[in-house]
Amino acid sequence: MKSFQLARAAAAALIGVAVPGLPAHAEIKNYEFQLVQPTVKAGADRIVTVRLVDKSTGKSVSDAVIFSTRLDMAPDGMQEMATKVTPMPGTEPGTYRFKATFGMAGRWQLSLGAKVQGETGSVENKLVVTAEK
């Protein structure tokens, strides 16, 4: 590498812009899970669908590996009231579905941890799903 190229690469790294010629690289903090629908009906075997979005492009991201899930009523002061979360096959690319029993109407918190292909670190989000009577 010639010295002027090196200097340019170093300057680009310092100010956080992409070096021309290298593929754009999203950072893990640019990824976010979003609820497709914010409410479910209280009861057994409800499906919650989330989308993983790359906020820098607005595109859905497929093939993330979800390594942790938790669903509890922390938003309504009942963090001890947790329910089992069962991953289900997604219906479209970039969406992830979970089956759970919402035994009580109110606000439930879905905590998700995931790895994105090709990225270091992990995505950790908490989403509030409202179970309606």
Ligand SMILES: [Cu+2]
């Ligand atoms: Cu409760």
